[in-house]
Amino acid sequence: MGDVELEVAGAEPVRRRGPETRAQILRVAMQLFTDKGFEATTTRDIANALGMNQSSLYYHFKSKDAIVTSLVEQRRHDLDEFVSWIRAQPRAPGLLRTAALRWLDQTTPEHLHAMRLALANPTVQQRLVGSDLDVRSAFDTVVDLFVDPETPDTEQLLVRMVFDTVSAALLSAHGTAASADAVLAAAREASIALTERLEPHRATHRQS
Amino acid sequence: MGDVELEVAGAEPVRRRGPETRAQILRVAMQLFTDKGFEATTTRDIANALGMNQSSLYYHFKSKDAIVTSLVEQRRHDLDEFVSWIRAQPRAPGLLRTAALRWLDQTTPEHLHAMRLALANPTVQQRLVGSDLDVRSAFDTVVDLFVDPETPDTEQLLVRMVFDTVSAALLSAHGTAASADAVLAAAREASIALTERLEPHRATHRQS
């Protein structure tokens, strides 16, 4: 394989490493895991990108798994906050769109990185199913707010898709020159279009 | 890791293997690559699922890579057919939706399997970029029919998303009990909702 030794930090192998080596490892690992995938990225790759020895990583993390895990934790935390917020909202017509748009508004560039990482590593996510870091299970509770057991499967799925428009946009944008802003704007349009279909009775008043 | 030795064929390790061993290998490999990912699936996994020896695979395929490659080829072929069809269509208003729905109509269960495989193995797809089997490049030519260089990035991305609704639906459906039909129905709804936004002047006449 043409292993082209991806440039990671923007600079050469990081020469001067600040006091927060741990954070730098995470930054580099995030990039490599996203570009080459978790399994295809070796601990040597990460260490080399930082100009350090492979074994030195193990002073900061107890295993390769602990590195991804740490990366996922942050994302799971943000998600939990969103879930709390939405559970606290009164159920009102139009809440689906309101919630979806809020989810989009609070999506930072870091969130986008995290989503790219998740998209690039489905196996890692799958391995975390059932654990504290299971991302999908958090969304389940959100979806349940808008759906009851009698709701047709197709509609249940559409509700999920409303909250997954950012991932969908990232998927379609992959390999193109689309900016982060374009991705978010497209996701917003998609969320609006989908909710329009799920909550057609609108366009009149907006709740404060 | 709790390697639970996934049941693949529905039956125990395939006892009687027909004359088309090659096809069986492909079937099993498709399933394993989708469930565990290409890198995490060993040639031993594949062989065991078929009740044969690891080295025997190399009589039918020259390498592990050749197995995935063969899997991707079929999908690329179907895509090319769709591209030819759409290029032959006259450009008319509403073509975007017409094309998207046709794309959905011709989506067979096998296509869904192939898309699941692709979603589960982003790294494999990336490795194929630029080659004959690059799937995304085929879509580029489709998207170009509906977009010119001056089109805003956001709209370009939305057009891509119109053709990616099946992948998006599969992504959201992952881990749920949604059937293939529900996935396709949701994808259809999404395509309609998105094209409604991109081609708002409709709902009047439909071209024959």
Added chain:
DNA sequence: GTCTATAGGTTGATAGAC
């Protein structure tokens, strides 16, 4: 904190008998 050295375990692939 970072290094050298190395253990211990897999993995993809080949050689050759049957």
Added chain:
DNA sequence: GTCTATCAACCTATAGAC
């Protein structure tokens, strides 16, 4: 066609010096 045997390569992780 399938098997046994085997290998070289590579990877994660640990031990211990500095």
